[in-house]
Amino acid sequence: MTKKREGQGAQQIGEIMGDLVAQAQAKAALPPPKRQTKKITPAGLILTGADQKLIEASAEIATTPPAGEDMAFTHAVLCQVGLPRAKVEGREFMRQSGAAWVNVQAGYLDEGKGPVLQPIPYGVMPRLGLAWVSTFAVRNKEREIPIGDSAAEFLRLMGMESDGRRYTTLRKQMHALAAARLQLGFKGRTYNGQPVQQFDAWVSNKDTQQRALWPGVMVLSEDYYGSLIESAVPLDNRALHALKGSALALDVYAWLAHRLHRIEGRGVTLHWKALREQFAQEYRGKDPDKDFKKEFLPALKKVLAVYPQARVKPVTGGVLLIGSPPPIPYKGGPTV
Known part of the structure; x- marks a missing residue:
């Protein structure tokens, strides 16, 4: 340097x-x-x-x-439209931003005694979980992802402390993610399916009070894996760990990592309404844009702290995005 x-x-x-x-x-x-x-x-x-x-x-x-383990990856479409950040009532969630959209449908998972309807995955945990399994898949060109011997190991790999609440959240959200049906769409192409093809549920043993173990392997579906390899966006794993307390900050970081290096000229101004429609369609009320702004700006400040190359400036009515290097340089040019 x-x-x-x-x-x-x-x-x-x-x-x-x-x-x-x-x-x-x-x-x-x-x-x-x-x-x-x-x-x-x-x-x-x-x-x-x-x-x-x-x-x-x-x-x-x-x-x-960044070097070695500092490099992480996620799907390009999920950089533009993310999973819900808060609990969703019902069995379906839709979010659209420009030409990109995501539809998440809740599914069933056998937890040892038959099918159990899972909630729609939301919050920080499934975001970090998807980033981690995507990173392993891209690095190793493998659909089979070794999860580790226990939930504690998985939490450690994602840079999170292990305690009772973490275990409970991890179990619930990873079951939800494994069961969910995901549709990703962008510019005329639609991916239909489930990211996870095979997942052995985390079944607790109440009789022996033994800490529940994760399956040794999570298998990504062939279609999702192929789509991921084609459009993986490199991220700095140190930034993901630093932002793990905020689902919105993780979304904004991934979005800027995918967007900024494509901007040319004097930049692009995005107004609060457009930003809210992309990140927080669930905001309602008399002045939803103002309410969203109050949440977005602190999250943006955190993101810019761990993405120092980013040239993003709050301006009247929104934010100005100016062409910037990606947090991790692309090898052989950026993906589309």
Whole structure:
């Protein structure tokens, strides 16, 4: 890495995070407080553990090029239209943005005693789960994904702590994802099917109270695997881990990673209505665009912290996207 790029990276962090970085550095020089769950800077600014991790990831990404395990992948269409972020009532979810659309239908899964209707997958967990299995598939050119010996191992691979609540959420959302029927559409081409062809349900053993084990392998369907290989979008795994507390931030990061390097000229301005229709069609009320803006801007700030090459500026009525390098350079040119 050149000294010029290092300087640009540090400047970008300062512009995005304001004085958070400086405050965190000052905090590091002080003796650690006893039994404190939040970090407090000398100026009185409270930094949560998530804030601190975001700052550390921002500094590392801006100054250290990605290598090896830092590279992750996801499907191009899912960069434009994502899964629901909150629980969905009913058995179907549809989201459309321009020429891209996704339709998710709930399905059944045998949990050991016959078919059980699963909910529609939503939130952070299925996003990280799909990114992880997609990354393994693209890296190894394999449809069979080794999940690991236990849920704890899977959580570790996704950079998440393991506790009782995590296990419960992981079990519920991965069952939902494995059972879901997914349709992806873009510019006249439609993929119909289920991303997961085979999945052995996580069945708990209440009699022995033994921690439930995951299946050794998850098998992606041939059609989904082929579509993924054709259109995989490279992401920085360090950024995914830093943003894992927000489904919206994960969506915005994947969207910008797919979109920004295709923009030419002076850039593109997207207004709040268009952004809400892409990311949050579920917003209703007297002023849904204003409500969405309040949620979008903090998520965007987090994303820009871990995507320092991104040139995105809030402007009157929306945001301005300016052509920027992708977080991970494409080999042999970008996919379409």
